[in-house]
Amino acid sequence: MRTTLQPGLTNRLTKYLRTTQQLIEEGRDAVSSKELGDFTGINPVQVRRDLNAIGFSGTRGVGYQAYDLVEAVRDILGLRQTYNIALVGAGNLGSAIAASTILPKRGFVIHDVFDADTDKIGRTVGNVVVKHIDELAKSVAEAEEIIGIIATPANAAQHVADLMTEANIRVILNYTDVLLHVPSHVDVHRIDPTAQLMHTLYYLTQAEGQEAS
Numbered sequence: 001m002r003t004t005l006q007p008g009l010t011n012r013l014t015k016y017l018r019t020t021q022q023l024i025e026e027g028r029d030a031v032s033s034k035e036l037g038d039f040t041g042i043n044p045v046q047v048r049r050d051l052n053a054i055g056f057s058g059t060r061g062v063g064y065q066a067y068d069l070v071e072a073v074r075d076i077l078g079l080r081q082t083y084n085i086a087l088v089g090a091g092n093l094g095s096a097i098a099a100s101t102i103l104p105k106r107g108f109v110i111h112d113v114f115d116a117d118t119d120k121i122g123r124t125v126g127n128v129v130v131k132h133i134d135e136l137a138k139s140v141a142e143a144e145e146i147i148g149i150i151a152t153p154a155n156a157a158q159h160v161a162d163l164m165t166e167a168n169i170r171v172i173l174n175y176t177d178v179l180l181h182v183p184s185h186v187d188v189h190r191i192d193p194t195a196q197l198m199h200t201l202y203y204l205t206q207a208e209g210q211e212a213s
Helices: 007-025 033-040 044-053 066-077 092-098 133-141 154-166 193-212
Strands: 083-088 108-115 128-132 146-150 171-174 187-190
Touching: 007 033, 007 044, 007 066, 033 044, 083 092, 083 133, 083 154, 092 108, 108 133, 128 133, 133 154, 146 154, 154 171
Parallel strands: 083 108, 083 146, 108 128, 146 171, 171 187
Antiparallel strands: none
């Protein structure tokens, strides 16, 4: 049984994982807590605490073995298996998600793409042919470990969430600005670039204030 992690720790571990994977792709064998901190914006002391919390330690003067770190974090986050994605929305955003080359490397496969626009049905986005949204329930029933992604206009988001819930999808990534109403057993994660931008601007104004003082 996998250890239950606090959301904050899960979020930070995900950042360490993504950063270390990128460094490995650049040919790195080891990474220090300072480097992880610099790339993720997390205090190096917190980095060490987090990795110690999952039983992973580094070597003084060397840092953490990059490949071993990736394996340890993947284990603790349960990322050993492949997860299928049901993506609804074949517009610009949905097409970009479907065409991503990063997702397969991280264990996520675009299983199906759906849309309600008949002009988009039958087109290929990424390597997947767009299906009509009415086929969602049938397609999801034929797959395992499905994660739903909503990349539709805001006015369609709740309807899509309802369809996903009825199809027994229990994890949904919501790229719209709509607050979705779903049953308690469904886990919704809202991807909000605006919130990230405001978070970034806060630190920018803080830095500008320090320079002016």
